[in-house]
Amino acid sequence: MGARDQEQQMTTVSILGGTGGLGKGLGARWAQAGIDVIVGSRSPERAAAAAEDLAGMVGEAAPHVRGAGNLEAAQAGDVTVVSVPFEGLDEALAPLGDALDGRIVVSVVNPLGFDGAGPYSLPVAEGSAAEAVARRLPGARVVAAFHSVSSVELQRLEGPMDDDVPVVGDDEEAVAVAVELAERIEGIRSFPAGPLRLAAPLEDLTAVLISINKRHRSHVGLRFSRLSR
Numbered sequence: 169m170g171a172r173d174q175e176q177q178m179t180t181v182s183i184l185g186g187t188g189g190l191g192k193g194l195g196a197r198w199a200q201a202g203i204d205v206i207v208g209s210r211s212p213e214r215a216a217a218a219a220e221d222l223a224g225m226v227g228e229a230a231p232h233v234r235g236a237g238n239l240e241a242a243q244a245g246d247v248t249v250v251s252v253p254f255e256g257l258d259e260a261l262a263p264l265g266d267a268l269d270g271r272i273v274v275s276v277v278n279p280l281g282f283d284g285a286g287p288y289s290l291p292v293a294e295g296s297a298a299e300a301v302a303r304r305l306p307g308a309r310v311v312a313a314f315h316s317v318s319s320v321e322l323q324r325l326e327g328p329m330d331d332d333v334p335v336v337g338d339d340e341e342a343v344a345v346a347v348e349l350a351e352r353i354e355g356i357r358s359f360p361a362g363p364l365r366l367a368a369p370l371e372d373l374t375a376v377l378i379s380i381n382k383r384h385r386s387h388v389g390l391r392f393s394r395l396s397r
């Protein structure tokens with residue numbers, strides 16, 4: 169199946185941990201773009217409440233949003249976004265069993281710690297959070313994206329985003345689907361950036377962006393100059 173066919177079929181995006189800031193922001197933007205969104209949570213009650221909040225944010229697009237436990241969300245999504253803290257990967261992914269086998273999974277996870285000097289990269293045995301996701305979901309088609317997109321800016325629905333979203337992954341079709349998904353958000357330019365093993369520098373770079381934000385009271389994003397495609 170080509171990427172274009174997958175685009176036509178890409179009707180439902182599930183967001184594990186969709187109750188958090190990033191999940192809500194992505195969910196709101198996708199719902200606005202006419203994509204069906206399932207807000208996933210460890211608790212179906214929290215999922216329902218977050219879906220209701222999100223529906224309120226998006227107004228006319230509200231019918232595109234619903235909540236579900238993470239397992240039900242994973243089973244129902246054409247694409248599943250893993251949007252939980254790095255420390256929560258085991259708890260979030262272990263109960264899913266083989267529900268995501270053969271499915272496209274997008275890791276947005278940044279393995280970061282914070283101390284008095286600000287954000288810093290946590291060591292990850294697998295190399296990166298995305299590879300840790302892939303290790304825990306061996307049958308899934310894991311890609312990584314959205315690391316440096318601000319949840320605050322995503323939730324500011326009145327204006328377009330102003331970000332580049334490089335997507336890394338070893339499955340070209342899965343990467344193409346994630347690129348398409350990113351570009352459904354107004355103001356985002358997205359493109360394939362290489363294999364999954366390059367997830368670590370993208371994840372780590374977010375520590376620099378957060379440090380910039382703290383110093384300059386901003387929500388900076390990434391833009392790559394002179395990209396031809």
Ligand SMILES: NC(=O)c1ccc[n+]([C@@H]2O[C@H](COP(=O)([O-])OP(=O)(O)OC[C@H]3O[C@@H](n4cnc5c(N)ncnc54)[C@H](OP(=O)(O)O)[C@@H]3O)[C@@H](O)[C@H]2O)c1
Binds near residue numbers: 252255257314317
């Ligand atoms: N915030 C940003 O601007 C931003 C930008 C780019 C990437 N990211 C990455 O995106 C991910 C989500 O960010 P966020 O700010 O939305 O995070 P968050 O609010 O801290 O967490 C998101 C959701 O994850 C679930 N969760 C929390 N702890 C968990 C655990 N131990 N096990 C399983 N699930 C757990 C919670 O949902 P339930 O309790 O409902 O299950 C929570 O609402 C992170 O990995 C972050 O590095 C964030």
